[in-house]
Amino acid sequence: MSARYDAVVVGGGHNGLVAAATLARAGRRVCVLERADRLGGMAAGGAFPDGTPMPRIAHLLYNLSPAVLNELGFGAGGPVETRALPTVCLDPEGRHVVVRDGSPVLADGRPHPEAEAYRRLAARLVRFGGLLARLADAPPPQVSERLADLAGMRRLGPLAALGWDFRKLGRGDRREFLRIVLSNAHDVILDELSDGPLAGSLAADAVRGAWAGPRAPGTVFSLMYRLARGGGAALPLGGMDAVIAALADRARSLGAALRTGAEVTEVRVEGDRACGVRLADGEEIAAGAVLVATAPGAAMRLAGPAHYDIEAVRRLRNMRAKGTAAKLNLRLDGLPEVPGLGPELLGGRLLLAPSVEQVERAFDPVKYGRVSEAPVIEAVIPSLTDPQAAPHGGHVLSAIVQYVPHAPEGGWTGAARDRLRDVALAALETALPGLSARVTAAETLTPSDIEAATGAPGGHWHHGELSLDQLLTVRPVNGMARYRFGPAGHYLCGAGAHPGGDVMGAPGRNAARVALADATAGEAAA
Amino acid sequence: MNARDSFAGRAATPVPQGLIDGPFHQRLAALNHARAWYDWAGYAAPSVLDTVEFEYFALRNAASLFDISPMRKFRVAGPQAEAMLNRMVTRDVARLAPGRVAYVLWCDEEGMVIDDGTLFRFGPDDFRLCCQEPMFGWLEDAAWGFDCAVTDETDALAALALQGPTSHAILKAAGLDLGDLRPFAHREVAPGLAISRTGFTGDLGYEFWGAWDAALPLWDRLWEAGRAHGLRAVGYEAVNIARIEAGFLTAGVDFQPVHAAERLHRGRTPRELGLERLVDFGKGHFNGRRALLAAEKRGPRSRLLRLDVEGHKPAQGALIYHGRRREVGHVTSGTWSPTAKRNIALAEVRAPWGTTKSGDLWAEIYTCEEGVWERRMVRARPQRAAFYRPARARATPPADF
Numbered sequence: 001m002s003a004r005y006d007a008v009v010v011g012g013g014h015n016g017l018v019a020a021a022t023l024a025r026a027g028r029r030v031c032v033l034e035r036a037d038r039l040g041g042m043a044a045g046g047a048f049p050d051g052t053p054m055p056r057i058a059h060l061l062y063n064l065s066p067a068v069l070n071e072l073g074f075g076a077g078g079p080v081e082t083r084a085l086p087t088v089c090l091d092p093e094g095r096h097v098v099v100r101d102g103s104p105v106l107a108d109g110r111p112h113p114e115a116e117a118y119r120r121l122a123a124r125l126v127r128f129g130g131l132l133a134r135l136a137d138a139p140p141p142q143v144s145e146r147l148a149d150l151a152g153m154r155r156l157g158p159l160a161a162l163g164w165d166f167r168k169l170g171r172g173d174r175r176e177f178l179r180i181v182l183s184n185a186h187d188v189i190l191d192e193l194s195d196g197p198l199a200g201s202l203a204a205d206a207v208r209g210a211w212a213g214p215r216a217p218g219t220v221f222s223l224m225y226r227l228a229r230g231g232g233a234a235l236p237l238g239g240m241d242a243v244i245a246a247l248a249d250r251a252r253s254l255g256a257a258l259r260t261g262a263e264v265t266e267v268r269v270e271g272d273r274a275c276g277v278r279l280a281d282g283e284e285i286a287a288g289a290v291l292v293a294t295a296p297g298a299a300m301r302l303a304g305p306a307h308y309d310i311e312a313v314r315r316l317r318n319m320r321a322k323g324t325a326a327k328l329n330l331r332l333d334g335l336p337e338v339p340g341l342g343p344e345l346l347g348g349r350l351l352l353a354p355s356v357e358q359v360e361r362a363f364d365p366v367k368y369g370r371v372s373e374a375p376v377i378e379a380v381i382p383s384l385t386d387p388q389a390a391p392h393g394g395h396v397l398s399a400i401v402q403y404v405p406h407a408p409e410g411g412w413t414g415a416a417r418d419r420l421r422d423v424a425l426a427a428l429e430t431a432l433p434g435l436s437a438r439v440t441a442a443e444t445l446t447p448s449d450i451e452a453a454t455g456a457p458g459g460h461w462h463h464g465e466l467s468l469d470q471l472l473t474v475r476p477v478n479g480m481a482r483y484r485f486g487p488a489g490h491y492l493c494g495a496g497a498h499p500g501g502d503v504m505g506a507p508g509r510n511a512a513r514v515a516l517a518d519a520t521a522g523e524a525a526a
Numbered sequence: 527m528n529a530r531d532s533f534a535g536r537a538a539t540p541v542p543q544g545l546i547d548g549p550f551h552q553r554l555a556a557l558n559h560a561r562a563w564y565d566w567a568g569y570a571a572p573s574v575l576d577t578v579e580f581e582y583f584a585l586r587n588a589a590s591l592f593d594i595s596p597m598r599k600f601r602v603a604g605p606q607a608e609a610m611l612n613r614m615v616t617r618d619v620a621r622l623a624p625g626r627v628a629y630v631l632w633c634d635e636e637g638m639v640i641d642d643g644t645l646f647r648f649g650p651d652d653f654r655l656c657c658q659e660p661m662f663g664w665l666e667d668a669a670w671g672f673d674c675a676v677t678d679e680t681d682a683l684a685a686l687a688l689q690g691p692t693s694h695a696i697l698k699a700a701g702l703d704l705g706d707l708r709p710f711a712h713r714e715v716a717p718g719l720a721i722s723r724t725g726f727t728g729d730l731g732y733e734f735w736g737a738w739d740a741a742l743p744l745w746d747r748l749w750e751a752g753r754a755h756g757l758r759a760v761g762y763e764a765v766n767i768a769r770i771e772a773g774f775l776t777a778g779v780d781f782q783p784v785h786a787a788e789r790l791h792r793g794r795t796p797r798e799l800g801l802e803r804l805v806d807f808g809k810g811h812f813n814g815r816r817a818l819l820a821a822e823k824r825g826p827r828s829r830l831l832r833l834d835v836e837g838h839k840p841a842q843g844a845l846i847y848h849g850r851r852r853e854v855g856h857v858t859s860g861t862w863s864p865t866a867k868r869n870i871a872l873a874e875v876r877a878p879w880g881t882t883k884s885g886d887l888w889a890e891i892y893t894c895e896e897g898v899w900e901r902r903m904v905r906a907r908p909q910r911a912a913f914y915r916p917a918r919a920r921a922t923p924p925a926d927f
């Protein structure tokens with residue numbers, strides 16, 4: 001045994017780093033082991049061939065947990081400087097809509113006819129999202145009988161028992177919450193708005209990363225999740241990589257050891273207690289606790305199914321995780337002139353989701369293993385806002401492309417990958433004509449590439465679908481919702497745990513706090 | 527011609543309807559004067575062939591043949607078969623030597639018993655599990671992640687129980703001298719035919735395991751050898767009396783197998799069934815271990831007791847009272863034991879009356895004689911040992927009778 005730590009953290013994505021920093025801050029000796037050559041996981045940066053930084057997978061902050069920031073001492077400014085971006089709902093007809101602080105206007109400055117309806121709907125969803133945000137900062141409460149029974153969600157009592165704090169909602173809001181919480185985004189959005197780019201943008205936000213179209217039940221919940229912290233999107237200056245660097249620096253300065261190129265192949269268990277890990281090169285590291293930030297199924301396999309109950313293994317195996325989000329990163333030698341979209345708007349969060357209906361239709365092909373011909377896209381050109389984004393000149397465009405199957409018919413051949421790039425480019429062309437001509441380098445990451453790079457099953461955004469049957473007390477699966485993961489001293493601390501994915505940090509923080517509480521209780525008993 | 531017969535122009539293969547025949551059916555049908563069949567896992571199985579009394583006394587005083595082919599039989603083989611089974615059952619499989627059989631239990635994640643059965647070990651990597659309940663899907667789940675294969679041998683393997691004091695003499699007469707075979711041992715005596723010294727009666731006895739289509743010659747061979755030794759074919763009713771005497775549990779009768787329970791809290795832990803000796807907390811993780819450790823701390827909610835009931839009216843279904851007033855449980859199996867000459871019962875009794883203060887228990891027995899109902903409160907005294915446990919069941923070599 002080479003070293004002895006109080007805890008090792010498997011996976012150096014942002015959640016692993018937050019978990020390590022949280023533990024180190026409490027005086028524990030911690031080591032993070034990351035398989036890849038760089039930290040960050042899905043939030044890790046990359047580079048184009050000319051050295052220009054690339055926002056490889058994740059690109060915007062929507063959901064970073066204030067509790068994490070406070071506890072790690074980042075203060076109100078957060079780990080890096082950010083810029084709030086307007087949302088620009090692209091319209092193939094040119095009637096683009098801009099949303100700032102929850103209020104839409106037409107891109108040419110004229111008022112949007114449905115501005116008031118949108119404001120009311122968005123404000124309500126943000127209020128409901130706030131309930132979720134409060135739930136995010138603690139393990140889901142224990143309930144004696146499981147709430148897998150979704151009928152329970154139609155009544156306030158069981159939800160209150162789950163920790164939903166309804167006191168801040170008025171009577172009408174409470175009724176409205178119960179009416180829509182289990183329903184689908186399509187109906188809730190189109191009850192208030194006519195179909196078009198503005199409605200489409202909400203639908204796109206409801207299904208980002210999901211294996212679901214906006215007509216699927218549960219998509220109102222995921223929309224609330226997306227809007228939990230006000231619904232804005234912020235561009236971190238220096239990219240997601242800077243966020244990861246800041247978290248890594250904080251963990252290091254608190255005393256955590258961070259290792260890359262260290263693949264864990266086994267979590268060692270003795271006497272029903274995790275006692276360390278083994279690395280691919282055979283090195284063994286002893287530790288009092290092991291926190292795993294990989295997907296839940298992979299975390300179970302690291303300890304071995306023999307250490308789990310049969311039912312738990314079955315649930316973990318069957319946790320749904322089919323990623324649908326691909327990434328297209330473009331290096332541009334300049335920007336096309338887009339009538340009606342000046343640099344300020346082009347630098348916003350560009351949403352290509354012309355209508356709710358088209359978002360739903362974009363989902364259909366992926367069910368049959370095919371790429372959407374008219375994909376839903378969230379794109380950002382960070383170089384318009386952040387001078388560090390393209391230090392050698394030109395521009396960078398980062399696009400999340402949905403829906404793209406993880407395992408397409410015929411597999412991800414080179415030709416299939418090129419076609420995905422062309423389909424995505426063609427879709428962007430409809431709103432940004434002339435874009436293709438400016439591309440000097442492109443990287444396409446399919447869900448399967450994302451899986452290979454990070455280990456997330458299916459390349460899934462949340463390490464496992466964020467659907468009604470896989471959240472709160474049943475996330476990742478029934479019986480394992482409170483971060484303790486099988487043998488004593490083994491914890492799940494990544495996006496597969498409550499509350500879920502996004503660059504948020506809540507799973508890492510909450511899991512570390514449970515591990516700390518357990519260690520303290522163990523020390524008191526000893 | 528109906529539509530089904532003409533479908534795709536093919537001749538229809540008859541789909542069996544109702545109960546299907548087991549491998550010994552021809553012989554059993556010829557002997558079944560009572561014509562009493564019941565459904566055992568889809569097979570027509572005899573409840574009585576002649577009269578219960580004749581069959582029971584043959585079983586206890588001479589020998590009996592009982593078809594146990596409808597039992598579920600699963601082969602588990604592969605380099606990690608032992609690890610897989612050890613994670614499933616509550617006993618330590620590593621301590622089961624090849625050639626031996628163990629009585630095992632397995633629980634769900636909440637520590638509630640799914641079923642019990644016998645586990646045969648053939649070699650380091652080769653096992654067979656026999657039990658009552660259909661279990662293949664569960665075993666597939668249990669085997670996930672382990673390098674081993676589970677095969678359902680239920681319909682490929684005929685099984686026959688030869689039980690009673692003269693069973694060893696019959697074996698010898700059949701040319702099978704297994705005098706050195708110890709209780710809970712098994713051996714292959716000919717290619718494809720294995721014999722184990724196991725049974726469900728608490729007495730000396732053997733079980734035969736062979737190919738389905740070689741079943742009738744096996745039956746005939748034993749039948750022939752048994753002529754001079756009082757051998758009788760028996761039905762379930764006689765076996766049931768014997769198993770209550772021996773204190774063996776029947777799933778679905780004495781406890782609710784948790785997979786068959788739809789209501790909450792109907793499952794039982796091994797300790798609640800009085801089977802805690804079959805749970806080895808020290809061997810490493812097994813299914814339900816963490817829940818069972820927590821249950822140990824809380825204490826059992828109830829306990830399955832062996833009761834000696836006053837009088838001679840079978841206590842089947844009777845409610846159990848404490849101090850004649852407080853209802854604290856119910857009889858799960860009750861019978862008059864002709865051999866022990868006692869009125870015996872298995873009963874589930876709630877804590878603490880079933881656990882720490884199990885005195886002053888009463889059974890409320892209803893009887894009906896020619897249309898007149900009577901109710902009696904009779905003493906019910908907990909017993910530690912089985913009601914019937916003859917030394918001959920354990921002697922090696924067994925004596926001839």
Ligand SMILES: Cc1cc2nc3c(=O)[nH]c(=O)nc-3n(C[C@H](O)[C@H](O)[C@H](O)COP(=O)(O)OP(=O)(O)OC[C@H]3O[C@@H](n4cnc5c(N)ncnc54)[C@H](O)[C@@H]3O)c2cc1C
Pocket residue numbers: 010011012013014015016033034035036039040041042043057058059060061062063209262263264265293294323325326327400450453454455456459460461462463493494495496500501502503504
């Ligand atoms: C295309 C796409 C775009 C996204 N865009 C955004 C966005 O803009 N904003 C946002 O908030 N969220 C976004 N997300 C989601 C977000 O990136 C993830 O939810 C989040 O980064 C997950 O963080 P994590 O720390 O839980 O796990 P990960 O980031 O997946 O980290 C897990 C780490 O564990 C490592 N690992 C795995 N196995 C082992 C092993 N055996 N040994 C050692 N290390 C191991 C992996 O290499 C990885 O680094 C996006 C997701 C996708 C798929």
